[in-house]
Amino acid sequence: MNALTATGEALVLIGTFFYFLSALGLIRMPDVYNRMQTSTKSATLGSLGVMLGVGIWALGTDFGNVAWLTKTITIAIFLLLTNPISAHTLIRAAYKSGIPLWEGSVVDRYREHLESRKAEVEEAEKTPEEGGEE
Amino acid sequence: MGEASKISRYLYTVIVLFLIWLFLTASLDPQELEVGLLLALIVGAFTYEIFTTSGLANLHPRRVVYAIAYVPYFLWAMIMANLDVAYRVLHPKRPINPGIVECKTVLKSDVGKLALANSITLTPGTITLDVDDDRYFIHWINVTDDSVEGASMNITAPFEKFLKVIFG
Numbered sequence: 397m398n399a400l401t402a403t404g405e406a407l408v409l410i411g412t413f414f415y416f417l418s419a420l421g422l423i424r425m426p427d428v429y430n431r432m433q434t435s436t437k438s439a440t441l442g443s444l445g446v447m448l449g450v451g452i453w454a455l456g457t458d459f460g461n462v463a464w465l466t467k468t469i470t471i472a473i474f475l476l477l478t479n480p481i482s483a484h485t486l487i488r489a490a491y492k493s494g495i496p497l498w499e500g501s502v503v504d505r506y507r508e509h510l511e512s513r514k515a516e517v518e519e520a521e522k523t524p525e526e527g528g529e530e
Numbered sequence: 531m532g533e534a535s536k537i538s539r540y541l542y543t544v545i546v547l548f549l550i551w552l553f554l555t556a557s558l559d560p561q562e563l564e565v566g567l568l569l570a571l572i573v574g575a576f577t578y579e580i581f582t583t584s585g586l587a588n589l590h591p592r593r594v595v596y597a598i599a600y601v602p603y604f605l606w607a608m609i610m611a612n613l614d615v616a617y618r619v620l621h622p623k624r625p626i627n628p629g630i631v632e633c634k635t636v637l638k639s640d641v642g643k644l645a646l647a648n649s650i651t652l653t654p655g656t657i658t659l660d661v662d663d664d665r666y667f668i669h670w671i672n673v674t675d676d677s678v679e680g681a682s683m684n685i686t687a688p689f690e691k692f693l694k695v696i697f698g
Binding site: 414417420421424425426429430432433434436437438440441461462463466467469470476477479480481483484487488491497498506507509 | 550552553554555556557608609611612615616618619620624626628629630632647648651652655657658659660662665667669671
């Protein structure tokens with residue numbers, strides 16, 4: 397048991413704790429948007445902790461070399477870059493398919509924006525059509 | 531920001547690909563390096579057009595320094611985000627006050643906007659719902675200020691000072 401092994405074990409433990417929080421958040425939150433909030437953040441940091449933890453843990457053992465750490469760092473960076481994008485895609489798709497916000501929500505600027513955009517498009521479509529008929 | 535020359539974009543793509551190869555193989559054996567360089571050159575030739583628009587200008591020392599300084603800042607924000615989530619999930623009363631707010635950004639480049647959206651998603655209580663030009667629609671778990679300026683001050687401003695230098 398040396399310092400590297402201990403650090404790695406601690407990181408993996410913290411990571412699994414955040415995994416647990418992520419799963420708990422899925423149960424406790426009221427609607428899809430808030431579930432996405434908790435699950436994305438906790439799962440990303442949880443994976444980061446577990447992966448870097450495994451890399452550092454492997455450094456501390458006899459068979460370990462630096463190859464473990466560089467690979468886990470690469471995977472962690474890929475995950476860090478792609479996880480928020482998938483969350484964004486899912487939440488946007490949920491909104492577009494009409495899933496309502498939780499009734500406790502205080503403000504919805506996006507609906508206002510979509511409605512004003514729709515009105516603009518209708519205005520723009522009306523004028524050329526009238527011109528074509530004449 | 532105009533587009534860089536083709537050579538510069540190609541070289542930048544090859545450098546990034548070769549760095550990823552180095553990390554994945556984790557060996558400095560000359561044979562591995564040769565194959566890696568060869569593959570980076572081939573893959574780079576196919577992909578540089580969609581990979582980057584500013585080429586080697588991305589490796590300007592000022593940008594690299596800011597990018598390195600951004601990493602701990604971002605990780606710290608992410609840890610705070612998770613403690614915040616932990617508090618909201620474990621608290622018996624479930625103290626959430628969600629809503630969708632609108633923010634403005636000063637960033638110009640597409641990559642910068644992507645990085646800002648990613649950063650917003652991973653930091654306390656916010657997740658990017660949609661981006662339309664320079665307007666961000668953000669689902670905020672605890673709305674304290676629903677005006678455009680107030681939300682920008684709270685959500686986007688802390689990252690913009692870094693991302694403005696890194697991506698322009």
